[in-house]
Amino acid sequence: MMNTTKAAKGLLALSQQEELVDLPTNYPLSASEDEGDSDGERKHQKLLEAIGSLDGKNRWKLPERSEASLKVSEFNVSCEGSGEKLALSDLLGPAKPSPSLAAVKKQLSRVKSKKTLELPLNKAEVDQIHREVAFSKTSQTLSKWDSVVQKNREAEQLVFPMGKESSSFAPIEHVFSDWKARTPLEQEVFNLLHKNKQPVTDPLLTPVEKASLRAMSLEEAKIRRAELQRARALQSYYEARARRMKKIKSKKYHKIVKKGKAKKAIKDFEQLRKVDPNAALEELEKIEKARMMERMSLKHQNSGKWAKSKAIMAKYDLEARQAMQEQLAKNKELTQKLQVVSESEEEGGADEEEALVPDVVNEVQMNSDGANPWMLRSCNRDAKEDEIQADSEEPSEPVVHEISENEGNEKSVEEEDVLLKEFEERRSLRKRSKCNQNAEPVSGQETKDSTSKEVLSELRALSKKLSEENHLSKKQKESSAKTVLLVQEEEPALEEEEPLLLQRPERIQTMEKLEELGNEDCLPSKEPPRAAVEGEQMRRNPQYQLKGKKKEQMISLQNLLTSRTPSVTSLAVPTTVEELEDEVEREQKQMIKEAFAGDDVIKEFLKEKREAIQASKPKDMDLTLPGWGEWGGMDLKPSAKKRRRFLIKAPEGPPRKDKNLPNVIISEKRNIQAAAHQVRVLPYPFTHHQQFERTIQNPIGSTWNTQRAFQKLTAPKVVTKAGHIIKPIKAEDVGYRSSPRSDLSVMQNNPKRHSKHQKQLKKSSMD
């Protein structure tokens, strides 16, 4: 029952829809209309039935009830036998060929495409959809902030407030524009102000001021202003120029300026003489007076403070000397009379003087300037004598000694000089012979050994020096008592030099030892002379020889240990050449050895343990300060006594835990005291302990970093300024475009809100 009604309803709806579609006036739906009403009614009934049977349940019954129709026409539609639903296409199927039915077909197809409206969703679901859409939209717009947030979180330093603050100062008139006097007191004050016509609002000028402003005409004011401007510009220009000129530091420039001025003055003077002789005379007098004043004063006499300071500097400084000269020249210039002097006389005098000066003076002055002229002659003689001596001995004797001698001699009296000379000559002769005796082995050596030439030359120089010094000292002893001190000073020097002399045999001996040690082949040709030398030396100073030997032995022991191996290997080279056949076997052995080289585990372990024990032993503390209380230097070491005194022996620690465990190494490195200060667990952001250690090991203090680096390292992460309001971040601050419309206006234009609002309004009115 329900089904049928439903179907009927559906059909009704369909028919209604058909009605809605405006049909063409001539309605050629079928030819049945022409046949008659009764027939039409019957057929309509049948159609109704057929459509009514569309429902599934009574589909099979219907054909039984219907009458058998013999006539099969296109109008007699039945779905008998087909067992299928009647479709609109079936109805339209036969109507296809005729073109007159096109309009109907169109309408029907339109009907076919129309669907029934779905039921509207309930309000909760609609709201949820709205919310979901809105949420997704909002979260999308919000995600534009992701990058900003990320950036701010990772920033090295954030300075708040972030945006530049626009400091806009409203003028006072605007601030007070709204303000009105209310209280009686205020009103009174205002009245007073107004009485005086004191300006309160915008143009802050009293009427008087305004009047004065109006007084001058515009053109006048302009001209006046231009004048003033020009004057000011000129003034400033000249000022600047003067300042600039004053600032110039070049002396040359100032000199030129001065000269220019002087020239100008002379020119003026000349002109004056021509024009006005009287005035010129006065000028002349003035100049004369200046000359007099100059003569009276000490102004340019090198006696002032400046001149004295320059005099001190004159020794070192060419410029200072020049400055002094200049001053003197100036003095001369100023004090010069303006008269012409006869030049011939002076010249002659000068010539005579030059002629009088003997050659010797010049010579000496060439040699050593500033020497006493009274001593010149003796000096010269000395020098000459010395030179002769030197020639006999050695052509390349240093000149310095000569000079020093000369100076020493200068002090002595002239009369004694001759006597002294004789003594000296004798003594020097004696000395020389002695020295030669000492140096004999050296000379002998020279002939024999070509390699030790350097040593020899050294020695020779030294011996000569010695002889000279002796010679000098003797001389000085005799000449004056003062020199005793000098000699005393020199004596230790002599003693010191002795080991230098004795160094030679040692060196040779080392060479010999080396030869003895093994390489006989090295220098075979030199052996006999060397032996001879040895013999000689032995004869001369056996003591030294012995000492040297002892020393050599000590050294050689050490040498043996270290220097053996290379000699052995060198010996091994020829043997290998001989035994070519065994080479393969040996190689194999070598390879095996190499392969299992690291296999000596026990030994290694023992070694390791020994090392560990060594490392863990407390170390002695050496507190000696080199150079403290004695001489210090590159190769000097503090004395043994001192070292002993300041060496603090480390106390014996507790016995090691693995002392009686031969197969174990127990590390005792862990320091309990230190462990309390150490981080036990790797802190969170670090992934490896090395990272963490590196951060700790890089110092950040200014003790270890430059000022700039220190500032950079200690820059705080967040900087805020006191007294500044920090506003929430804005889209404009970070370069985003904020929406031009305000939230409120957007909201008021929202249609949905309107409907809701209206509803609410209705509701409220209902209430």
Place this chain on the structure above:
Amino acid sequence: MKVKMLSRNPDDYVRETKLDIQRVPRNYDPTLHPFEVPREYVRALNATKLERVFAKPFLASLDGHRDGVNCLAKHPKSLTTVLSGACDGEVKIWNLTKRKCVRTIQAHEGFVRGICTRFCGTSFFTVGDDKTVKQWKMDGPGYGEEEEPLHTILGKTVYTGIDHHWKDPAFATCGQQVDIWDEQRTNPICSMNWGFDSISSVKFNPIETYLLGSCASDRNIVLYDMRQATPLKKVVLDMRTNTICWNPMEAFHFTAANEDYNLYTFDMRALDIPVMVHMDHVSAVLDVDYSPTGKEFVSASFDKSIRIFPVDKSRSREVYHTKRMQHVICVKWTSDSKYIMCGSDEMNIRLWKANASEKLGVLTSREKAANDYNQKLKEKFQYHPHVKRIARHRHLPKSIYSQIQEQRVMKEARRRKEMNRRKHSKPGSVPIVSERKKHVVAVVK
């Protein structure tokens, strides 16, 4: 004769002006400055100790209210002005530099439930238990004028909170529903509700200003979009959220102060798991406010203390309390991020330093440099046990201390029980739930 002497470039030792510090040449050769790590360690240790020595955060107490302080508001343009509303309906405006009350208004009958300032700082709004919303001028009344609100809106229900839009002349109230008002109208231009429950607070997002967040007593936090006039999403937590606060530097982050002693920082795009659970309080958290730098926030709790949390840490870095401070109801971080204000039950507003050991007043550049260096040293050696121990040490009131101990025991017991249950049941049937996930009951779309 030639004299050799030392010659130096005057630029190396002559200062440019006499106001400069004398130049001291330094040799940075590392061999001359040995033991850098131990020396810096000692410096860090000393810096940490000094920090604790100088940690004196309490600055002032503003007294004058005759009932508990229920709400606080900052002035948007002036750092020295603070507004407070009390439980007896009185609103006071304070001058912080003078530490004096400059104005008192009897605004409402009953509680002042909420107070907020207009973005321009010329007026402020209050809501009270007497079902009214009132707008007041920031400046006092002129001579001979009465203390009267600019506007009064009479509502049908009690409003429990109010917040002003950051740019537009609109404000939002909450109570039975969230209403958005135009300042010029007496009817709300939009009201949004989702479920029927009393909403305790509503907050505008300071960056994306059309977003709102509210929390209701049926344990949920609801987000709204003002432009589209629709709620967005709802998250239901274990217990009731008292208030929320948006991060002023990160548009999508907000922190919720919950009754279950914790605070939850959420990313509003992913509400199912909070970004961070902040726990240290031992009683319900009543209020929360962000530092304007967005790096930290302060929370006020019923346990008579306030705590400062870094945004990305689950534990607090600082706890403030005094003997006389009772349940702290409201807290605000000042706009220069240097101070914290809290209003409590016993009628006082207290002013604290945000950094307990910070020196107030002008610092010389050398002081500043030393301070920065010490901060960096503390940061560098913060994991070393001695430094850590000193830096973490705080004295707490006995009540809080014992509560913490008790809760630790409880938590441990719970953990143990869960572990045992997991051990004795089918593997996988008792899953391990992370702390962050534990507290979110549901997310409603």
